[in-house]
Amino acid sequence: MIGPQPAFVGASLAPTDPVLAADVQVGPPKSGQEDEVRFGLTSEAGLNDGLAFPFVNLAIAISLSAADGEPWLGTWIAHNVLWEVGAGVLGGWLIGCIFGWLTFLIPADTKLAQTGDGLIAIAATFVSYGLTEMIECYGFLAVFITALTIRHSHREHDFHREMHDVTEQIERLAMMILLVLFGGALVNGLLAPLRFMDVMVSVIVLLVIRPVAGWIGLLGLETAWREKLTLSFFGIRGVGSFCYLAYGLNNMPIEGGERLWAIVGLVVLLSVLFHGLTVTPTMRQLDRSQGRDPDAEGIPPSGLQRPG
Template sequence: MTLNDWLPDSYILTLTGFGLLTALVVWLPLVLRKLPLSLPIVCIALGAALFSIPQITFKPLPLAYPQVTERFTEFVVIIALMGAGLKIDRVFRWRDWMVTWRLLAVTMPLGIVTIAGLCAWVLGLPWAIALLLAASLAPTDPVLASDIQVGPPKTGEEDEVRFGLTSEAGLNDGLAFPFVHLAILLATAAAAGEPWLGEWLGYHVFWELAVGVGAGWVIGKVFGWLTFHIPADSKLVQTGDGLIALAATCVSYGLTEVLHSYGFLAVFVTAVTFRGTHRDHDFHHDMHDVTEQIERLAMMVLLLLFGGALVSGLLSAVSWREAAVASAIILVIRPITGLIGLAGLRAERSEKLTLAFFGIRGVGSIYYLAYGLNHVSVADADRLWGLLGLVVLFSVVLHGLTVTPIMRSLDRQQGRDPDRDDPIDSERADHGKVAESRP
């Protein structure tokens, strides 16, 4: 018998690794919840260690697998958007969402313009490519921001900071798309001397935004009626199966994309509308739990691959210029544009500073750059990926190390006990009450 006969094949190793990963998905949040360390940091470190093993020759570089990168990150984002929308307790009213509109209408456009100018001036990128990079890096991320988002449905974990960051991340992943399309049009149609402004405003702005919001609202209403209000014993809530949230996610995204509009925007609108059809029903816990578990598992796989990309040459084209730009995006541009957007908002200074500081970049940025580079040819794409990877790494490390102490300090300032109101404990208590009420 040879040594190869004793070695397990790749399938067995993959199965074992998947089991260990799933165990970490369940266990790590309990270990890290009170530590100044986040789950994404641990995942990236594990991925870097794993892909540093000499026997592992696979290099998970996004430039080598552009379509896989786009589709995988797309899936992770839409699951996160559904989860974010379902757990927002606040009723949708224009005035009550004012912090969201400020971050979307002022902070994000200012961030895109500033980042584009910085990339063109410091890195010497063409304006169209600089705009593509800026549109990819401006939105905050719904996937990696779970520690600063509102708690599960009906847990009361919804102060102005958590609500603002959750709703911003839910909507700006869809609202960044017009700027991505503008960059693609400038790089293709404008370069060829073809008209582009009418197509961008009429199709990519008005049509796709309007249809995305409208389709998301209709689908959310339909799923809400089928789940809670259909006058029959066959309504979906009777199943007790939270997979309905996954069905709503896929239907909303798929149908909206068939209509050539923004699926990201539609999924979040569907989730908020779905939640609003019967806001206080306990079934929202079941749906949220399913989306959260799928999201966490997919996120951990993605971040393991990201860690592997970091040690496989993702940052090989990065110089001090890219490092300076990445630092400015995280430490200067987002905080300043955030404070400008929040100027005049009736909120405590500490709340404004926290909202402005936690502009986490992550999976959404990876998706947008992959999408853009799959639609336009760029000579130095490895340089763009290096800068984006550096921004995501800086964001994950900086925000991951500071989120726990900052949010706990903010809770104490506002008269809340962060230990008593721990989201995991609250969710566990709520589930116990739900379980006792069920036959």
Template structure:
């Protein structure tokens, strides 16, 4: 009789762990709904505990796996951008999106400038590296900010604060890219004596932003037409399969990256355009729900690995100056630049304070730093990872512990019950097939 092996099969362990993770993805948001605790904090704790076990010898340090880090974080961000765009109910418009333009056009550039100066004067980093750090840490994160974003499509959970933070997170991941390229230009093209300034303005700013917006809009319109407006029997909405949103995400990002434009910006614009083709269709909710599930699962994987990186010594290179600057970025730079961007906005002072405070840093910062370091040699790369890692850790803890009480207080101040149950889904008695009927011009 053959003896049983005492060592567990790694494949079985991975399979079991994946099952547990998927169960947590479904259950934790419900369990944490009323607690002053966020899902990212729980993921960090799980990752830290898991990688602290002596049996786990793998060290998921981002500098040890630069390409994997860039690609994994890139995947999570584009899924989050599609989900963010699909759930915005507000029709696009310059005046209706005034809070967004303030956060993108004022708060983010001011944040990049402030962080760059702090990195030069406080940390002694060269200007290109300091600018890369500023562009990495200025954008708010579309992945970890779900607790301060608008609710699913057509739920009515879209006040000015939630809309502002959702639209900011959707747009500034693409809007920060020109500054990343400027850092690379200063570090590479400038040192080689090439006309980097003209290249940066014409290609990295004008072309890549313009092509990203136009390409994203066109792809969203095409998917919207195929999903909602072709003959009924061949509409993609008839499939009832939310994977259509995933297809739109990959096509949008892939095609716009092929023409060397900003894929992050394109994906968000694609989602807005896709949603606008038929704003009231129930299929919008199905697409959003699927993207949200995939995003949450991928986010948990990244944060568990991030917790493992903390165990493995990610923060070891930090000095007291680095810690001081990291605290200043979260406690001074974002609140101050956010408040400056809100000057003149017609909103209650409490709403402006919340908008200024919740500058959540996360997976997007991981991507930008990985991208920058993969395209520009930096001697102090481990130190940059330590600084960015500390800012993300502090943001997860600070914003995660305060988001539930702050947003519940906001809801009560605006006459909403934060404990109210969501409206029930339409039953068979309310004909869902009406969504496949021809729509009026106003609905479109």
């Protein structure tokens, strides 16, 4: 039977985070910066934030079952997979419909879009996450569905750009703070428990397992091989991995917590370096191959994001 540690590490490393590299994010609404590769990588990150969580709960269930002998499979499938995923999708959709109606469709001058305040997107995020977590389903997944639903409620409205700009600035500020904290953890010995095998596994995860698994997952997709290769390679690891790891360690008895922190920390560090150095030339070459000028106005800025 599979042990909790491999499942836990795999689930913790599943979330991707294109926030760390601006070139792989879709651009602002109605900007024309929404090609298949950028859309695919951004969508993957949104879905992974929710769909990888059942496997964190799988590791927790296996660990608790090993400690008390209680069966875990039925509860995991019924609650952690069917209920939490299904309720997360439905809850996110309902909240998105409500916010979409209040923002764009309410037949009055009091519609939220009239305020011009892009912080409404942040409010929708907190409301969606909080309410869905109250009914024990995946808040991250619900937030993703809420955002899609709000966008779909009135795709051509200019207020989408205002919400995008505000959330992007907050996103950059939060990422700056988290990267500073991550750097402090590295200086204070985060990677000290690593063994040689851990380093090898971390490199293989980024340079072999992710690209191969991504390529297999894209079999049957009718697109150019360059796009498939780009989608497969740029599985950028970031904050989501730390969130999943912290959640799991606080909810199950498992040995070697410091070593797990070191492994995940190394994968994130290597991802920032590998993907940060390669994303700009790769995406510029991809733009050229698709007939776009990467130096023209409207192409996303290159490299790692920095606070504006």
